[in-house]
Amino acid sequence: MSMKKKRVSLLLTALVTLSMALSACTGNDNTANTNSSDDPVELIWYTIGTPQKDLNRVLEEINKYTLDKIGATLDVKLIDFGDYTQKMQVMVASGEPMDILFTSSWAFDYVQNSRKGAFLQLDDLLKNQGKGIVDAINPAFMEGSKVDGHNYAIPANKELPAQEVFRFNKELLDKYNLDLSSVKTMADLEPLLKTIKENEPEVTPYAMVKDFMPVMPFDYVIEKMPMAVYMDTSDYKVVNIFETPEMKEALQTVRKFYLAGYISPEVATSTSVDDLYKAGKWFTDRAATQPLADNLWSVSYGYPVISTPASQPYIYNWSVMGSMQAISANSEHPEQAMEFLNLLNTDPVLRNMMDSGIEGVHYEKISSNMIRNLPEAKNYDMATFSLGNIMINYLNEGDPENKWEQFKQFNDSGIPAPLLGFNFDTSKITNEIAAVQNVKEEFWAPLMTGSVDPDQYLDKANEKFKAAGLDTIIAEAQTQLDAWKAANDK
Template identity: 25%
Template sequence: MKKTWKKWTAAAGAAVMALSLAACGSAGDGNASSKGAEKNADSVKSVAVHIPTAYDLPDAQQVEDAINKITEEKYKIHMDLNFVSTGNWQQQSNLLLTGDEADVIAVFGTPLTTYVKNGQLADLTDYYAGASDAFKKVWSEDALQGTSVKGKIYAIPNMRNFGNYFGLDIDEDIAAEFGIEDGQRLTMEEVDQFLRAAHEKYPDRYALAPQGGDCLIGQWSWDGLGDNKMVGVLPECGQTTEVQNLFDTDDFREFCNWSRSWYQDGLIMQDILSNTQSWQTMINNGQAIACLDNYGVNSLKGMIRTVILDKWAVANSYAELCYAINMNSKDKDAAWKTMEILYTDSDVSTLLNDGIEGTHYVKNEDGTISFPEGKTASDCGYGMADTYWITPYSANSLPLDVNGPDFFTDLTKFNEETLKSKAFGFSFDTTDVADQYTACCNVMDKYYKALMSGTVDPETTIAQADAEFEAAGLNDIITEKQKQLDEFLAQK
């Protein structure tokens, strides 16, 4: 259910009171205390689970109740589900990890290494070593390298695509007119030819909608090494180990030259840096033709997806969204037991990911599900099925019709076959260059989106940005990043 901060505060107050009562009772009769402990061992334990959501979930309480009918009897665990909108997640999750209101919590928006450095997450290494066989079949130790820091496991990956294809999503009717098929591989030259021809035929539509609202696309063929600001990267899809200034790489300059030509020739909206519309909306309502996008194996209604860069995964791909246990959790054993349930119990997973059958979805003969007739993820009351990539382990649930019956099998295969950055599992620690990093982030914020979206001249702007980077201490950051990466690679 969507808990309020008022309730969380009250819960914290109740915890303080409980601790006070426990302290008062500690001097009492030893037999009474023993009996109380024995009774408590058999009682249902409440575990607070915090999950991001892209939709309002007015029926979340119904789903929670259905889950707890299973978990209370089968596992003696009561799950207190808390859903927080993705827009508020970073701020609220950071606050939650300063107290004990959260037990199991998603790591999303803030780097895993930041929380580990701050001592806010429990070490799960021993828990994993003693985990059930069913759990260990979900993620191997090799996979958990991606959510480990200095050899210790601090989180468990969730189920989603860990790498991405980078390609062009196109209105399916227009793609058919130009003979472009789903999954077709295109060079940038072929993309350029299509965009210009399509824009000429449909001059009232932008050839390219911005993927990120105010940016043509957030990333391309460079790995920021756990640093979303890209202050020092590995280009070439992470297939080099030399940390470089992004703005000086051939990858970045080539992309910016393409985007600049598209912007100057009107293929991209001129006010892109102030745009607030989603690219899906712009294509669906006839404002745009296509969008550069990164994606996994899921499909989109009304669009086809092409491939420009084959699937590859950045260094911190597993850690970008994962689930951990709050260091301040009052019962880490119960929290870990809950983690195992979320990753292994298919009945619980189906409820958490899809909701209640007949209310939030209907089953199809091919093994997929659909939202009830006339309903969508946004208005069915519980639309989590549309965001399978958020929950802990969606592979034990039922896939949406748009993704097909073999979706989770395909997703598993996709992850196994994805090219990984040579720095896979590494994440940069900014502690020793904190001031320089802050200064360089400010420079990046000033120029990155403008360059990626083609609104400024690459040659002169990059020269100006590089001068500001040098003054801000970029060389110190690259040196430190390279040092940490070399140490990481030497330990592998």
């Protein structure tokens, strides 16, 4: 089986650690052909993912199906992950013909492009051609992805909250009989890290990269920037995270770990610890989880990995907007585009063809809702998370029967973050954002990874952030947030 298809969606360890989560078979078979015209329509769909050798072969089968169901066929154009944003910006600006296009919080920015008029407002289409979508998708996705009160894209029905966990190499846990029951915070890791450091000189006790951030009780106005509100806020006051006692204490803990040798001395410039994972030479790290994540990590690494919660499962703007399909503002066939998206999100036959290819060529069924990949699957390995409702996918061999039930329970457990639904308009403060970004480049990684002493560097960082205009950004964010709070009875 393609490992890519089995890999877990790590929501944002760095926004783009991408999930190839697959799976089961539920949903309604919306069979009516509601195309008002007798002439078949070709829908042009730009979406994200590595171009696939067998795409056209699979599309032949898909198009027979969609022609019968909705009187439309597809021309799917795949653009690789690293190129997607730039290429789409150019094509949308030049008016390239397209009907459907992938957008998200991390690739071809959803909020920004909605406001710029790149996407059609979908409210009426959802009521008419998209009723099945509204019924099929967790309502928090639809509500949380509104921009200025309107839906401009259809979110994929997938894992909804983002929950951080501490992960552990279970072989080392067992070898030293270490107990996880008392591990709730980063500081609680210290005695375990000490044991590993003293007994396993070849092992990095805490595997960490330069974009590490401690789990903090904040919801950030802009991800990985220093403006935030507290998770338990009632007044929605925006703070500079580097002026809070919680951040100072967390940075002091990371500094202590760094000085004790629990973290690699090169951490502030390290972009990957894959070599440690491959060799099993790590003890703990932190990641975002989803149901069955421990199983997927263990399969991926080839040895057992277990985890314990490091945060609550919160629903953020960026987790709701992680994977979406919009209809182009210039589409000549918006009704048919919505009919197709409705079918994709409610019809297991179409969804699984789109995802896994042709039965008997790319996969075989081993039960009514479970499949096994065949060797040809290597020629058709799509980015599952990007293709709509994952909860009507077939199960992969080895998945538990209740996999999608577990996803639904995980989604139901999600706690809305305070800024869910608030979208900061930065158009008045672009210069200040750029200047603060420059200061961030200088101080962020060294501070967050413990590479410098926070007692000395926090004041220097705050001085430079203020000089760059951080207080102006915070004031603008506060003005917008106060208006949003009033309008939404927060």
